[in-house]
Amino acid sequence: MKKTTTHNERSGSIERRQFIKAGTMLGLGSFLIPQSLFGRSPLAPEVAGDCLPTTDDILGPFYLAGAPNTTMVAAADEPGDRLFISGTVLSNDCSTPIPGALVEVWQANNSALYSTAPGLELRGSMTTDENGQYAFETIMPAPYLNGAQYRPRHIHYKVSRPGFPTLVTQLYFEGDEFIAADPWASQPDAAERIIPLNPIGGDQNEGVFDIVLDGFVGIKPNRYGDDGYMMPTYPNPSADLTSIHFNVFRNAQVKVVITNLDGRELVTLVDKQMSQGRFTTQWNGSDASANACAAGTYLATLIVAGKVILSQRVLRQ
Template identity: 30%
Template sequence: MTDYFTETGSAETVNARISPDADARLAAVMASLVRHLHAFVKDVTLTEAEWETAIAFLTRTGQMCSDTRQEFILLSDVLGVSMLVDAVNNRKPAGSTPSTVFGPFHVDGVPERKMGANISLDGVGEPCLFRGRVVDLEGRPIAGATVDVWSDNADGFYDVQQPDTQPQHNNRGIFVTGADGRYWFTGIKPVSYPIPDDGPVGEMLGHLGRHPWRPAHMHFLVSAPGYDRLITHTFVAGDDYLASDAVFGVKAPLIVDFARTDAGPEAGPETPLWQADYDFVLPPA
């Protein structure tokens, strides 16, 4: 007997069309998506006008995407989906450093720098010494760990957002730990900045009474052979947006006191105004 479409059995009818020869994982994911999507439509009694508005919104979101901007990832971020995907894929042992969202501003091809180098190529901003160790769950130093770092400039923009005004790889660098697992480099104290809000996602935030701001943070991608790769930030304690990060990326263990400092000799000849100490703990792969 043919299973015709009805409101009551809508999801079951659609899912019955999935071929038994389809990839098992794809079939499972799509069947769940259909069930939840149909339940949502019924739950809110979605009107045709609202459906048309949603289609137009998604269309404009796609049209906003380019080689340098991914509006769909931005949508995922502000809905908390990016952080949830990160959470379910990074269930780490107790004591591991928490992960957070990757963000859209990482770039490949950044040069490895000498330990202690200054990554602020334009010299603009309040100098800050970042230092700490990369260790395992037992607190033992990890030699040969790659510490890939990047942050915004003093005006809240990444170099790729201002290719005509910032030097290439400004506020970026890659460092490799020695036998003691230590890293240190000078950058600038990060500042808060808004996510791009001139598109449909920003318009949605405005209608919801939400702001587009992210609290000040430094990005870290830490990796070492035999250990889980870590993608995370360190956030500036006391920032106004810690409790309302537009992309929900803040986790309490990642909030760091940026203290005024009379830095030691590893900072080089220029004494930074600030210092941020943080140890990264990697679990085995």
């Protein structure tokens, strides 16, 4: 049987009365998905990141070791709007990925409850791949009362890897009305952990949360050399916007182009002088003449200083 409880973030005490209030509030149908920050143009702006270690946040009372090793943090029938979170765990140069980092996440459900046993719903752990990437599918957590005020929607993280300090933190979402009064989310150093969400159709949203640990993995970035890297596109396949995340490791002229499988260029998403950093662009499935491309397989290619770094497949539905 599913065992759940509400909690006080500091003490962990069960507060039934507060849960009832939270349920009433949710029944009003207020939902806090912000509008997409990205335009629909294929020439969407790139967003640069700052190179500072990700800041910590409180552990809260509901961390449990031994969360299921899964990227399906929410079962398919878990009530709530689906949420897809992905990101890269990076060294403190903000470009060297950290493979083999254990990412543990836990969150409240759509009724402001945390599971405590035995199925450990809405808890998951995963290990970053060779490119430092992690991703999981879940549902949007509900805000819940903590003392006299609501905590904003949040997902707890614990990121650990031998040789690095363990990071305990929380992820928040832009547009959440409860951030301003929350003693933790309103901290200036939490700003980088308040991410935009991008609607991807239906009641689904995606967000990217890259994590910088305060240490260095001590190996060269990856087999693609010193110039850049491009993550797998997301979502893939896609019927709407496809997000393309890439790293540039040195100042250079950078291009991101979409081609068909024969190498014919359909549209240029990025073509500019760029400095080192992490960037995101998006493709809306149209060619340079704004005509929608047919369903099928395309390639997103990163070119740095005239050199093709790598391509990632983009499946259009």
